């Protein structure tokens with residue numbers, strides 16, 4: 577409840593973690609798979625937005641999800657983050673965490689970060705302060721943060737700032753950043769929480785070509801340290817990620833494989849890539 581109040585105060589779509597009861601289960605990645613979705617069905621008034629969906633994501637993998645409007649891509653992310661509960665199916669984070677039994681806040685705390693389409697950085701605060709605030713939403717560091725940043729926390733901010741390429745803008749108010757830079761800052765804010773899985777919905781909408789290239793580099797850098805699921809319509813961008821692609825159509829997996837393979841799949845051409 578208090579988390580919700582803070583959330584609306586700050587006008588962010590992000591869930592704050594520091595008041596949430598601890599998730600006792602530890603993430604178990606022994607089998608090399610970080611996310612299991614099996615037989616997931618989500619109905620809205622009888623219409624199946626997700627229809628018997630199976631999806632498996634490896635630890636450290638970068639995966640692109642593509643598919644026509646209404647294919648269920650965002651709804652799938654809503655299921656993973658606990659925003660929408662499926663009518664059927666199972667959804668596991670590692671071997672032992674049943675996401676369907678966890679609240680949205682617990683899922684965020686367990687290490688699943690979500691980047692929404694619209695950047696929601698704190699415009700009146702600097703890049704540094706935005707990252708600092710994002711760290712404050714981790715309950716373990718919040719009490720110390722109010723007093724003074726530890727060396728380790730400062731190092732983490734510097735490391736994230738370097739990853740997102742905003743070293744030159746460290747003390748710039750976020751309101752003055754370009755659209756692309758704001759998107760990177762928001763990814764940085766998610767990284768402050770040390771997520772294990774990042775969900776990114778249409779990150780390059782509205783970006784320049786140069787910003788798109790930098791975003792592709794950034795997401796490729798993140799993979800390995802965490803798993804990343806990217807939903808995107810821009811096929812040049814998807815190609816530049818050079819990662820396995822899953823094509824969703826009518827709430828199910830239509831095809832899966834490299835971009836090379838899926839773009840030559842006649843079913844994919846028929847429902848999605850025909851005009852590309």
Ligand SMILES: Nc1ncnc2c1ncn2[C@@H]1O[C@H](COP(=O)(O)OP(=O)(O)OP(=O)(O)O)[C@@H](O)[C@H]1O
Pocket residue numbers: 620625643644645646647648649650651652
């Ligand atoms: N809360 C809701 N209530 C009713 N229908 C919904 C709701 N959310 C999504 N839908 C429907 O479910 C289907 C899947 O929507 P979803 O937003 O997941 O698609 P998407 O693949 O993300 O599409 P896009 O590429 O346009 O973002 C659509 O037909 C949509 O209208």
Ligand SMILES: [Mg+2]
Pocket residue numbers: 649650651
């Ligand atoms: Mg969507």
